[in-house]
Amino acid sequence: MASLTLDKVRKAFGPVEVLKEINLAIDDGEFLVLVGPSGCGKSTLLNLIAGLETATDGEIRIGDRVINDVHPKDRNIAMVFQSYALYPNMTVRKNITFGLEIRGVSNQERDKAVADVAKLLQIEPLLDRKPSQLSGGQRQRVAMGRALVRDPDIFLFDEPLSNLDAKLRVDMRTEIKKLHQRLGSTIVYVTHDQIEAMTLASRIAVMKDGILQQFDTPQNIYERPNNMFVAGFIGSPSMNFIDATLSEENGKLAITIPRNGNPIVLPLFEAPESYRGYIGKDVVFGIRPEALTHKRTGSDEPGSQYVNFDSKVEVIEPTGADTMTVIEIAGKEIVARVRPDRQPKPGESMTFSADMSQISLFDPDTELRI
Ligand SMILES: Nc1ncnc2c1ncn2[C@@H]1O[C@H](COP(=O)(O)OP(=O)(O)OP(=O)(O)O)[C@@H](O)[C@H]1O
Ligand SMILES: [Mg+2]
Structure with a gap:
C-alpha cells in the first residue's frame, strides 16, 4: 500500500494538451474517484500512473519514489481497463491467475485466490469459459478479478462497473466498498456515475478539459462546489x-x-x-x-x-x-x-x-x- 502524488503533471499528444498541470496527492489507503465529462483526460491520467503513457512534464510519486521512468511492470499497480482487455485464448480461471503464476505463486494459493474473487464477483460458474463466451458485464467482472487477486500498492479502476445492469452495479459497488474497508488499499477509480463517486470516494477529483476543477471530500464537493461546473456536474437532478x-x-x-x-x-x-x-x-x-x-x-x-x-x-x-x-x-x-x-x-x-x-x-x- 502507498500514497500517490501527482506534481504539476502535464500530458500532450503532439500539439494537443490533454492534461494541464494536475496536482493531486492522496494518502495511503485513500479511495480517489476521478469524474468528468467524456474526453476530459481521466483514462489518460490512469495510464500515466500505470506507466502506459509517459508524462510530458511533472512528477509522479508512489510513496517517496519518483516513478516517471519506472517500467510499468515494476510499479506494483493493478489496473482494470475501461476496455477490460482479457486474454481471449485463456479461460476465465487462467485469466485471473496468469499474473500470479508468472510471479511464482503456488498452485494452492492461486486456487484459493481465484475461489475468493470468483465468489466476491459472482463469477463462479464461469471459471472454465473463454472470454468470447461471456457477456460484457461478465468480462468486466473477470477483469476486476484479475486485479483483485494481486496485492498491489495501488489499484486503478477505469469505469469497472459501466457494463453491469443496475442491480449488479449496486451490489458490486457495495462489494468494492467493503473490499476497500477490509484491505485498506489505495485506489484511483474513474466513473461517470455520481452515486458511485459520492459513495465510494474518500476524495473526489472533478476534471474538465484536462484541468482539475476541484479535489475535495464528497461532502465538500457537494455542499461547497468551487464553481458552476462542479456544482452542475455533481448531484442529480442538477443544482x-x-x-x-x-x-x-x-x-x-x-x-x-x-x-x-x-x-x-x-x-x-x-x-x-x-x-x-x-x-x-x-x-x-x-x-x-x-x-x-x-x-x-x-x-x-x-x-x-x-x-x-x-x-x-x-x-x-x-x-x-x-x-x-x-x-x-x-x-x-x-x-x-x-x-x-x-x-x-x-x-x-x-x-x-x-x-x-x-x-x-x-x-x-x-x-x-x-
Ligand atoms: N494516444 C492518443 N493520441 C492523441 N489523443 C489522445 C490519445 N489518447 C487520448 N487522446 C485524447 O485525449 C483526450 C482525453 O482522453 P481520455 O481517454 O483520457 O478521456 P476520458 O476522460 O477517459 O474519456 P471517457 O470518459 O470517454 O473515457 C481525448 O480528447 C482523447 O481524444
Ligand atoms: Mg476513459
Missing part, C-alpha cells in the same frame, strides 16, 4: 441556477429574483463575508432540488432556514420517493423536490420552501463560488 441580485434590506442580505413585476425575495439568515462585495450586483443563485421543497417551517428541521414563496407548477415527474416538480422562474425551469403526498398539480400555484442554509452563490462572469 438549479437562477440569475438574481444580492440586495441589502434593513441591514440584512437577500437574494432577489426578478419575476415580471413580482420578484421573489429570499432573505439570508446569515452570510459569509465574501458576499458583501456583491451587494447590489448580479449573482447566480444556486440551489439543489432537495433544498427547494414543499412548504416547510423551521420547526420541521431545527437548523434549517426556510423561506417560502409561491409559484405555479409546470410539470411533475414522480420518482416514487419524491416528486420532481418543475416550476418556471424568470424564464428558467427550476426543479423542486416535493413529497408525493403534497400532490403538486400542473397549472396550480403552490407554496415552496427554499432552505437558505444550503444555497450557493456564483459570480456570473467567472462562474466561481462567491
Whole structure:
C-alpha cells in the first residue's frame, strides 16, 4: 500500500494538451474517484500512473519514489481497463491467475485466490469459459478479478462497473466498498456515475478539459462546489441556477429574483463575508432540488432556514420517493423536490420552501463560488 502524488503533471499528444498541470496527492489507503465529462483526460491520467503513457512534464510519486521512468511492470499497480482487455485464448480461471503464476505463486494459493474473487464477483460458474463466451458485464467482472487477486500498492479502476445492469452495479459497488474497508488499499477509480463517486470516494477529483476543477471530500464537493461546473456536474437532478441580485434590506442580505413585476425575495439568515462585495450586483443563485421543497417551517428541521414563496407548477415527474416538480422562474425551469403526498398539480400555484442554509452563490462572469 502507498500514497500517490501527482506534481504539476502535464500530458500532450503532439500539439494537443490533454492534461494541464494536475496536482493531486492522496494518502495511503485513500479511495480517489476521478469524474468528468467524456474526453476530459481521466483514462489518460490512469495510464500515466500505470506507466502506459509517459508524462510530458511533472512528477509522479508512489510513496517517496519518483516513478516517471519506472517500467510499468515494476510499479506494483493493478489496473482494470475501461476496455477490460482479457486474454481471449485463456479461460476465465487462467485469466485471473496468469499474473500470479508468472510471479511464482503456488498452485494452492492461486486456487484459493481465484475461489475468493470468483465468489466476491459472482463469477463462479464461469471459471472454465473463454472470454468470447461471456457477456460484457461478465468480462468486466473477470477483469476486476484479475486485479483483485494481486496485492498491489495501488489499484486503478477505469469505469469497472459501466457494463453491469443496475442491480449488479449496486451490489458490486457495495462489494468494492467493503473490499476497500477490509484491505485498506489505495485506489484511483474513474466513473461517470455520481452515486458511485459520492459513495465510494474518500476524495473526489472533478476534471474538465484536462484541468482539475476541484479535489475535495464528497461532502465538500457537494455542499461547497468551487464553481458552476462542479456544482452542475455533481448531484442529480442538477443544482438549479437562477440569475438574481444580492440586495441589502434593513441591514440584512437577500437574494432577489426578478419575476415580471413580482420578484421573489429570499432573505439570508446569515452570510459569509465574501458576499458583501456583491451587494447590489448580479449573482447566480444556486440551489439543489432537495433544498427547494414543499412548504416547510423551521420547526420541521431545527437548523434549517426556510423561506417560502409561491409559484405555479409546470410539470411533475414522480420518482416514487419524491416528486420532481418543475416550476418556471424568470424564464428558467427550476426543479423542486416535493413529497408525493403534497400532490403538486400542473397549472396550480403552490407554496415552496427554499432552505437558505444550503444555497450557493456564483459570480456570473467567472462562474466561481462567491
Ligand atoms: N494516444 C492518443 N493520441 C492523441 N489523443 C489522445 C490519445 N489518447 C487520448 N487522446 C485524447 O485525449 C483526450 C482525453 O482522453 P481520455 O481517454 O483520457 O478521456 P476520458 O476522460 O477517459 O474519456 P471517457 O470518459 O470517454 O473515457 C481525448 O480528447 C482523447 O481524444
Ligand atoms: Mg476513459
